[in-house]
Amino acid sequence: MTVDFNAIPLSQLSIGSSCRIGEIGLNGLLRRRIQDLGITPGTTVECLRRGPSGDPTAYVVRGTTIALRKEDAYQINVFPI
Amino acid sequence: MSITTEKDFLQELNKEAETIRLSYVTKLGDRIIADIYKNAEQISKNVILNDTNKKNWTLKLDNYLTSKIFGYPFMLLVLGIILWITISGANLPSDMLATALFSLQEILSRGFLDLGAPAWLHGILVFGVFHSVAWVVSVMLPPMAIFFPLFTLLEDLGYLPRVAFNLDNLFKKAKTCGKQSLTMCMGFGCNAAGVVACRIIDSPRERLIAVLTNNFVPCNGRFPILIAIGTIFGVGALTGQLQALAVAGIITGVILIGVFVTFAVSWILSRSILKGEASSMVLELPPYRRPKIASVVYRSIIDRTIFVLKRAVSVAAPAGAIIWIVANTYIGEISILNHLAGWLNPFAQAIGMDGYILLAFILGLPANEIVFPILIMSYISSGTMIELESLAELRLLFIDHGWTWLTAVNVMLFTLLHWPCGTTLLTTHKETGSKKWTLAAFIIPTTVAFTVCFILTQTVRLLGLG
Amino acid sequence: MNKGHKMILREHFGIKAKSDQYVIALAGNPNVGKSTVFNALTGLRQHTGNWPGKTVDNAQGSFSFKDTDFLMIDLPGTYSILTNTVEEEIARDFICFAVPDVTVVVLDATSLERNLNIALQVMEITSKVIVCVNLLDEAKKNKITLNLPGLEKELGVPVVGTSARQGIGLDKLKEMLYLAVKEQVIFRPRQLHYSPEVEEAIAQILPKIEQLGLSDYLHPRWLALRLLDNDEMLLRKVSAYLTANSDDDIYREVSMAL
Numbered sequence: 001m002t003v004d005f006n007a008i009p010l011s012q013l014s015i016g017s018s019c020r021i022g023e024i025g026l027n028g029l030l031r032r033r034i035q036d037l038g039i040t041p042g043t044t045v046e047c048l049r050r051g052p053s054g055d056p057t058a059y060v061v062r063g064t065t066i067a068l069r070k071e072d073a074y075q076i077n078v079f080p081i
Numbered sequence: 082m083s084i085t086t087e088k089d090f091l092q093e094l095n096k097e098a099e100t101i102r103l104s105y106v107t108k109l110g111d112r113i114i115a116d117i118y119k120n121a122e123q124i125s126k127n128v129i130l131n132d133t134n135k136k137n138w139t140l141k142l143d144n145y146l147t148s149k150i151f152g153y154p155f156m157l158l159v160l161g162i163i164l165w166i167t168i169s170g171a172n173l174p175s176d177m178l179a180t181a182l183f184s185l186q187e188i189l190s191r192g193f194l195d196l197g198a199p200a201w202l203h204g205i206l207v208f209g210v211f212h213s214v215a216w217v218v219s220v221m222l223p224p225m226a227i228f229f230p231l232f233t234l235l236e237d238l239g240y241l242p243r244v245a246f247n248l249d250n251l252f253k254k255a256k257t258c259g260k261q262s263l264t265m266c267m268g269f270g271c272n273a274a275g276v277v278a279c280r281i282i283d284s285p286r287e288r289l290i291a292v293l294t295n296n297f298v299p300c301n302g303r304f305p306i307l308i309a310i311g312t313i314f315g316v317g318a319l320t321g322q323l324q325a326l327a328v329a330g331i332i333t334g335v336i337l338i339g340v341f342v343t344f345a346v347s348w349i350l351s352r353s354i355l356k357g358e359a360s361s362m363v364l365e366l367p368p369y370r371r372p373k374i375a376s377v378v379y380r381s382i383i384d385r386t387i388f389v390l391k392r393a394v395s396v397a398a399p400a401g402a403i404i405w406i407v408a409n410t411y412i413g414e415i416s417i418l419n420h421l422a423g424w425l426n427p428f429a430q431a432i433g434m435d436g437y438i439l440l441a442f443i444l445g446l447p448a449n450e451i452v453f454p455i456l457i458m459s460y461i462s463s464g465t466m467i468e469l470e471s472l473a474e475l476r477l478l479f480i481d482h483g484w485t486w487l488t489a490v491n492v493m494l495f496t497l498l499h500w501p502c503g504t505t506l507l508t509t510h511k512e513t514g515s516k517k518w519t520l521a522a523f524i525i526p527t528t529v530a531f532t533v534c535f536i537l538t539q540t541v542r543l544l545g546l547g
Numbered sequence: 548m549n550k551g552h553k554m555i556l557r558e559h560f561g562i563k564a565k566s567d568q569y570v571i572a573l574a575g576n577p578n579v580g581k582s583t584v585f586n587a588l589t590g591l592r593q594h595t596g597n598w599p600g601k602t603v604d605n606a607q608g609s610f611s612f613k614d615t616d617f618l619m620i621d622l623p624g625t626y627s628i629l630t631n632t633v634e635e636e637i638a639r640d641f642i643c644f645a646v647p648d649v650t651v652v653v654l655d656a657t658s659l660e661r662n663l664n665i666a667l668q669v670m671e672i673t674s675k676v677i678v679c680v681n682l683l684d685e686a687k688k689n690k691i692t693l694n695l696p697g698l699e700k701e702l703g704v705p706v707v708g709t710s711a712r713q714g715i716g717l718d719k720l721k722e723m724l725y726l727a728v729k730e731q732v733i734f735r736p737r738q739l740h741y742s743p744e745v746e747e748a749i750a751q752i753l754p755k756i757e758q759l760g761l762s763d764y765l766h767p768r769w770l771a772l773r774l775l776d777n778d779e780m781l782l783r784k785v786s787a788y789l790t791a792n793s794d795d796d797i798y799r800e801v802s803m804a805l
Contacts, residue, residue, distance in 0.1 A: 024111075029283065029631055030361040032114075036627035037363065038661045040115035049143065052152030053250040056259070058143075058366055062118075063658040065139075065366040067246050069253065072361045091782050094755055098774040101748050109748055110776040114629070116741045121663035124701045129659060130692040137689055239578075280602055283632065367578040368657065370685065373712050376583075512602055 008080060010045070011057070011073035018046040019078035026075045034076070038062040045078065139368040143243070152247045159240070161333050163231050168308055168332070169325035171223035178219035186211055204409055205402045208458075213401025216454040217393050220305040225386045228301060229270055233381035237372035241266060245364055255344050256351035256359040258282050261291040265343065268298035271389050272501055273508040275300075280512070284360040289518060290347050292509055296501040296526050297339045297346065301389060302449035306496045307332055309453065313476045314489035339497050342529060354521075392504060396448040404444060404455050418459050432531060433491035433538030435483065442495065447503045452496070487541055491534045498530035556788060557645045560620075561599045562607065568616045569728040570645070574638055574669055575653035576662055577624035580681045582606075583711040584653055585621045588721065598637050612721040615728065620647070626661075628668050630778065642672050643765065644788045649727045651720070653679045656686035656693055656708070666702070670736040671769045676704045677723055684710040703735040748775050761785060 007022050021043045024031060038061050039045065046060040056067045102109055145151045189211060193203040235241060241263055249259025260282050268275030275295040282288040299307060308328055316327040351357060408418040415423075418440070425443075426436030437459045445452035457475070460482055479488075500523050501509070510519040557564060564570050575581045586593075589608025598605045606621040622641055623634035630636040642650055652669050654662035659680075670676050680695060699706040705723050709716030726732045741749070749771045756767045756774070765785065773781045 026361075030363070032110075032627075032629065032631045033361075033363050035111065035114045036629070036631070036664070037365070038118055038664065040111075040118050042115070043118070048140075049147065051250055052147060052149045052247050055250045055253070056246065056362065056364070058147075058246065062122075062660045064661050065368075067249070067362070067364040067366055069249070069359075069362055071359075072363075090759070091786060094752075094759075094774065094782065095779055097755060098752055098777075101751050102775060102777060105744055105748065107744070109745060112742055112745050113772055113776055114627075116745060117664055117667050117739060118660075120667055120737075120739050121660050124663055124698070125660040127701060128694045128698040130694055131690065277602075365578065368685070376586075376712070 006079065007077045009074045010047075010059075010068070010076040010078045011070045013045075013047040013078060013080065015047050015049060018044055018081045020044055020081060022077035022079055024076050026072065030072060034068075034072075037064070037066055039066070039076070044081070137368070139239075139366075142369055143366070146240070147243055147246055156244060156247060157333070159235070160336065161329055163228065163235075164332050164336075165325060165329035166231065167224050167228045167304075168328055169322060170227045172325070174223040174226075175219055178222065179215070182215035182219055186215060201409075205405050209401040209403075209405030210398050211401075212458070213397040213404070213451055213454050214394055217397040217450045218390070220453070221301065221393055221450055222386075222390060224304060224308075225270075225301050225389060226382065228304075229381040229385040230378050232266070232270055233377045233385070234372055234374075235266075237370065237377055239367050239369045242364060242366050246366060249362055249364070251344060252347070253359050253362075255347040256287075256357065257290050257347045258284065258287040258360070258362050259364065260362065261287070261294075261343075261347070264291050264295055265298045265340070268295045268300060270301055270385055272296050272298070272300045272505040274385070274389075276505060276508045276512055284357075286351075286355050286357045287360060289513065290350050290355055292512060293350065293518070293522050293525055294343045294346050296505065296522070297343045297498065297529075299336065299339060299497055300449065300502075302393065302502065303496050304332070305450070306453050307335055307493055309472065309475065310489050310493055311335075313472055313479065314484075314486055335493055335497055338494070342498065346525065346529065393448050393450045396503075397451050397454075400444070400447055400451050401454070404451075404458060407444075408459055422459065431538065432495070432534035433487050433541075434495065434534070435488075437482070438488075438492060438495075442499055445502075446500070449496075449502050487538065487546075491538060494537070495530050495534055498526055498533060500527045500530075559599070559788075560641055560645045561596070561605060562618070562620060562645060564618045565616065568609065568618045569648040569724075571617050571619045571724060572622055572642055572645075572647035572650040573619055573653065574622045574628070574642070574650055574665065575624060576626055576655065576665060579624070579653050579655040579662065580711050581624055581653045582621065584651075584679060584681060584709065584717070584720075585619060587711050587714060587717050589619055601633055601637060603634055603637055610721075612725050615725055617724060617728075620645075625665065627665060628672075629776065630781075639672075640784070642669060644784070647673075647675075649675045649677055649724055651677045651679050651724070653681050656680050656682045657689055657691060659693065667737070667739060670702070670704065671739065671766065671772070674704070674734040674736045675727065676734065676736060677720070677727060678702060678704060678706045679716075679720055680706060680708045681711050683708050683716070684713060701737060703737045705732055705734075745772075745775070 010019070013019050021039055021041050023041065024034065024039070026034060043061065048058040048060050048065060050057045051067070056069045057073060058065050058067045146155055186207060190203070190207050193207060244266065245259040245262050248262045252259045252261055263281065264275050264278040267278040272295050275298065276292050279288050279291040279295070282291055311328045311331040312324065315331045316324050404418075407421070408416055410417050412420060422436035422440045424436070425439045429436050429439040437456060441452045441456035441459065444455050457478070460478055506519055506523060509522045510516070513519065557570065562570065573581060573585055585606065585608060588610050590610070592610065593606055593608035595604065595606045597603060603623055607618060608621075609616065609618050611617070620641065622638040625632070625635045625638050628635050628639040628642070630639050641647070650669055650673055652666040654666060666676070666678055678698070680693065680698070686693065693708075695706050695708050705727070707716060707720045707723050709720060711717060723732070749768060752771050752774060753767060756770050761767070761770070770782070770785070
């Protein structure tokens with residue numbers, strides 16, 4: 001495994017590209033929620049589309065589509081693939 | 082182990098667990114979830130033989146339905162089409178039901194007379210109870226029997242989460258949750274159901290805002306008022322399908338006003354008594370699925386239509402009796418109803434309506450469906466008209482009582498914005514468990530309705546337009 | 548656990564099963580056709596309301612198969628049962644403390660990986676689990692093929708494939724439920740593999756948990772995991788539910804615990 005120092009916030013992932021989940025900076029209920037939906041460290045996530053007014057953004061996670069707000073996605077670090 | 086030693090033991094156990102937890106750098110809870118998913122991943126890899134699940138229908142549809150260009154127009158279009166189908170489809174069965182039920186009323190009436198029943202009994206049962214029930218059934222049943230299946234269809238198709246996805250950004254600006262739009266959709270059917278649907282919102286603050294503002298979406302009980310007035314005063318000259326289309330346009334406009342007020346009130350609440358930041362929103366967008374029509378129709382009729390109708394009828398029957406009594410009991414030369422209407426008249430005039438209209442809204446608290454029959458009944462008992470079969474006659478009746486376009490607009494706005502019905506208030510109390518918030522659910526819309534109608538009326542009068 | 552105690556625990560959840568009725572819990576993610584399965588099995592013999600003291604919908608319905616009566620409880624649709632929300636708490640507590648005779652977990656065949664999460668979580672609490680892989684019709688449309696016998700082997704519990712909207716596979720599900728309550732099915736739920744640090748932590752706390760003497764009711768390993776996940780409330784509930792002798796006791800203990 002190569003160490004990748006180029007972690008970016010999930011919110012900055014461009015549409016159509018994929019990433020691996022790194023550290024999740026969220027707290028409380030949301031942190032759990034996100035993990036329960038399968039967004040756990042190491043998971044591959046693809047950025048699918050943004051809402052008509054630019055937010056929220058839909059991501060493909062383990063074969064399902066999950067929409068997150070920019071503010072929340074910002075606190076999830078990812079490694080672009 | 083006795084209870085006390087057991088408690089000590091549990092405490093000790095918790096402490097030990099905490100020590101272990103703290104001795105690890107990573108949160109053990111996170112690790113556990115990730116590990117369960119690792120197992121799921123492994124199992125899936127072994128049992129999914131082939132998965133070409135990439136370029137499927139859902140992706141293609143969402144390219145349009147949630148796109149920058151088509152996302153919002155499509156939502157409006159869907160709303161417009163549903164209303165148009167509901168309105169134009171309900172016309173004929175409504176007329177047929179009305180004709181049937183009112184001729185039954187005549188037969189009943191004759192029966193009572195033949196049996197020599199006292200006039201008051203005849204009045205209460207036939208003109209009070211039966212008339213109200215007949216009105217509610219003929220006016221409400223057909224649109225509901227069309228609207229609810231259409232709504233359930235959208236639900237089953239998987240379109241509703243897309244509505245939340247499209248609108249979340251607007252709700253975020255009001256510091257609330259996009260899922261509020263789903264509770265609003267439900268409110269079109271019945272606000273009490275909409276209030277219950279607010280359970281899907283995680284943040285208690287945002288849930289409460291959704292509960293308090295659900296009423297600004299007109300429910301099925303209020304649609305008939307909007308449709309009738311929209312038809313009478315808005316598009317009287319048009320006929321047939323064109324008319325239904327124009328009415329659907331007017332109603333869509335009214336709904337947009339309601340949506341705007343929802344945003345505005347949510348925005349204000351988030352910055353005043355329910356101050357707070359927008360929390361997060363995690364929304365799954367499930368794949369679109371072809372609905373089973375039979376089960377859609379079955380469920381929407383059984384679960385929703387019959388449920389709402391039963392409730393409406395059970396309220397309309399006693400209310401009809403009471404209103405007949407109020408309209409036909411005289412104190413001096415004037416009936417109680419007229420006394421009340423006269424007393425309310427100055428307030429009502431200030432907001433561009435009359436005492437009878439305001440009284441009808443007040444007496445209609447148990448259920449919005451009976452506002453119109455109350456109004457008609459009180460106009461009739463104070464006027465000369467007896468028969469009322471078509472909208473043209475209704476128009477004459479209203480104009481006889483001094484209605485102008487301004488009255489019509491005010492009644493529509495008041496219908497949209499005024500206090501929730503009794504059932505919705507009861508439901509609000511059940512869901513929030515608080516008298517204070519139930520009171521707020523009454524006061525907020527009431528204030529909004531009076532303010533909006535007052536400002537509109539005074540402005541129009543000042544400008545000499547009305 | 549004796550039968551009387553079991554009934555008291557169930558009544559706490561608003562479940563009034565007749566003494567010859569088997570209680571079946573229905574769990575799963577939202578949007579997987581759980582209610583379709585529920586409606587298809589119970590038909591019009593349903594009763595809906597709220598969970599006691601909670602504003603969460605509760606639906607129970609009964610059905611019979613081969614002269615055996617079942618009472619099915621539709622648990623709230625959740626992504627997890629680690630109790631982050633009221634719904635998850637209800638689902639978890641029901642499976643833990645109302646001790647359903649069998650728990651059916653409904654999975655969406657088109658997103659198996661995500662759906663397996665809750666199945667694996669349920670299987671850690673109770674071994675009497677039947678996995679119902681629903682929406683096979685949708686999976687077929689999306690050209691997804693699943694090896695269901697393989698899944699059964701992986702999970703160690705019975706797996707039934709259904710397309711509930713078409714009514715396909717429901718008879719098989721009923722048959723499996725029947726066999727399960729007549730104890731003609733062997734449940735050997737998969738033991739989850741955790742990373743070394745979690746296993747190590749479990750090993751540290753397990754002896755202490757075993758001293759609690761609750762192994763007959765709940766898997767000590769699962770209790771250990773919940774404790775390591777900082778679920779302090781659970782232990783208090785465990786002792787409240789399992790040591791109480793009457794309904795009043797439970798209410799008092801549980802409300803004290805809360």
